[in-house]
Amino acid sequence: MAGVRVLVGTRKGAFILTSDESRKEWDVTGPHFAGWDIYHMKGSPVDTNRIYVSQSMGWFGQTIQRSNDGGKSWEAVGNEFTYDGVPGTHQWYDGTEHPWEFTRVWHLEPSLTDPDTVYAGVEDAALFKSTDGGQTWSELSGLRTHATADGWMPGAGGMCLHSIIIDPTNHERIYVAISAAGTFRTDDGGTTWRPVNTGLSSAHIPDPDADVGHCVHSIAMHPKKPETLFMQKHWDIMRTDDGATTWHEVSGNVPSDFGFPIEVHAHEPETIYVVPITSDMEHYPPDGKLRVYRSRTGGNEWEPLTNGLPQEHCYVNVLRDAMSIDSLDSCGVYVGTTGGQVYVSPDSGDTWQAIVRDLPSVMSVEVQTLK
Amino acid sequence: MIRVELPVGLSTLAGTGREIQIDVPGEVTTQTVLDAVEREFPVLRGTIRDHTTHQRRPFIRFFACEQDFSNEPPDTPLPDAVVSGREPLLIVGAIAGG
Numbered sequence: 001m002a003g004v005r006v007l008v009g010t011r012k013g014a015f016i017l018t019s020d021e022s023r024k025e026w027d028v029t030g031p032h033f034a035g036w037d038i039y040h041m042k043g044s045p046v047d048t049n050r051i052y053v054s055q056s057m058g059w060f061g062q063t064i065q066r067s068n069d070g071g072k073s074w075e076a077v078g079n080e081f082t083y084d085g086v087p088g089t090h091q092w093y094d095g096t097e098h099p100w101e102f103t104r105v106w107h108l109e110p111s112l113t114d115p116d117t118v119y120a121g122v123e124d125a126a127l128f129k130s131t132d133g134g135q136t137w138s139e140l141s142g143l144r145t146h147a148t149a150d151g152w153m154p155g156a157g158g159m160c161l162h163s164i165i166i167d168p169t170n171h172e173r174i175y176v177a178i179s180a181a182g183t184f185r186t187d188d189g190g191t192t193w194r195p196v197n198t199g200l201s202s203a204h205i206p207d208p209d210a211d212v213g214h215c216v217h218s219i220a221m222h223p224k225k226p227e228t229l230f231m232q233k234h235w236d237i238m239r240t241d242d243g244a245t246t247w248h249e250v251s252g253n254v255p256s257d258f259g260f261p262i263e264v265h266a267h268e269p270e271t272i273y274v275v276p277i278t279s280d281m282e283h284y285p286p287d288g289k290l291r292v293y294r295s296r297t298g299g300n301e302w303e304p305l306t307n308g309l310p311q312e313h314c315y316v317n318v319l320r321d322a323m324s325i326d327s328l329d330s331c332g333v334y335v336g337t338t339g340g341q342v343y344v345s346p347d348s349g350d351t352w353q354a355i356v357r358d359l360p361s362v363m364s365v366e367v368q369t370l371k
Numbered sequence: 372m373i374r375v376e377l378p379v380g381l382s383t384l385a386g387t388g389r390e391i392q393i394d395v396p397g398e399v400t401t402q403t404v405l406d407a408v409e410r411e412f413p414v415l416r417g418t419i420r421d422h423t424t425h426q427r428r429p430f431i432r433f434f435a436c437e438q439d440f441s442n443e444p445p446d447t448p449l450p451d452a453v454v455s456g457r458e459p460l461l462i463v464g465a466i467a468g469g
Binding site: 059061 | 414422
């Protein structure tokens with residue numbers, strides 16, 4: 001029987017929400033890893049029983065958990081993330097040089113073909129890869145040693161590599177995004193990288209059109225249209241149709257083009273979703289109304305989705321990894337909020353319901369479609 | 372056997388009770404105790420001290436017999452009461468709240 005498994009990472013543990021295809025009745029388990037920050041958890045697309053979890057805490061640092069049975073049981077795997085060679089420095093907030101220091105894993109991206117291969121995006125920004133199910137990790141150091149890297153500077157949340165997209169038609173091509181360095185692309189499996197930010201314009205850096213320094217919040221791709229990517233930037237919603245070589249703005253009529261997540265419909269490559277936030281200082285929805293915005297035209301023309309979402313006194317945020325979609329015939333859309341709610345729309349965003357309302361602050365939501 | 376008391380987060384991670392008992396060969400210091408703890412519970416590697424440098428994580432403290440060994444050289448001998456098992460080495464998550 002088809003269904004979904006929703007993996008929710010929060011500030012105080014992980015939760016797993018499961019339902020059948022109707023997505024009306026939900027079974028909730030958790031907290032798993034109670035008390036720990038769960039920045040991200042994600043399942044392998046080729047083995048839905050294989051799930052990776054980033055578990056961290058200020059006291060005890062980073063741990064990676066792995067499940068081989070769909071989240072029923074867990075085992076801690078490797079947590080040694082050592083930068084390749086002498087790490088060097090990047091720019092600090094005050095303009096001084098700051099040593100590269102590993103803090104945590106922000107994002108785990110399992111391989112599209114091998115359940116034992118998984119990528120980890122970390123703070124301070126770097127990309128690691130494991131080919132043994134997370135037991136050992138090696139840095140793909142061509143990214144961190146890029147000629148521009150000593151000038152990268154952290155965003156307010158830290159200098160994190162938070163987005164990893166593998167091109168499904170060419171696994172040697174991988175996109176990553178870093179706050180606040182921008183988007184980078186490799187065409188050789190991670191050995192060499194180049195910034196791909198042409199077309200981005202950011203008022204918070206001295207040269208708004210610079211090659212690097214842009215605070216990209218998240219990027220998304222539809223697997224059937226891999227040359228097209230969408231981006232939610234610190235401000236601006238962007239789009240590329242040439243593999244990120246050039247970008248153009250598609251913010252159109254959203255009430256605010258500031259936000260964190262962006263997602264693409266499972267079956268409609270030109271249908272995309274964002275959650276507008278008032279501003280960089282006001283991380284809550286405009287007018288206290290939680291509205292997911294949908295564009296069916298690949299951007300520029302947006303419609304608010306409100307049915308079932310709170311339309312008054314709502315001052316939560318939806319973080320960059322806290323929106324996801326399933327691939328059931330009627331595409332489901334999911335958002336988790338800093339207020340602890342996880343909402344589902346089983347009909348592409350037309351109607352919404354809360355699955356849970358009182359979790360700890362939600363940091364990530366990933367959906368596994370079980371068929 | 373040396374008694375070691377873990378903070379809740381680490382005892383949960385290691386799947387143990389709050390107190391563990393371990394055999395520590397040779398001189399009993401914070402370094403040799405932690406070496407033994409990490410051998411017995413590999414999941415704790417990197418959670419108390421750095422994998423490579425063995426530097427204590429910033430919010431971890433080592434107490435024994437009402438003394439603070441956090442900033443002592445790691446090869447400092449621990450008190451006889453710890454060596455004999457009468458008192459535990461306390462690994463403590465420092466207060467870091469408001």
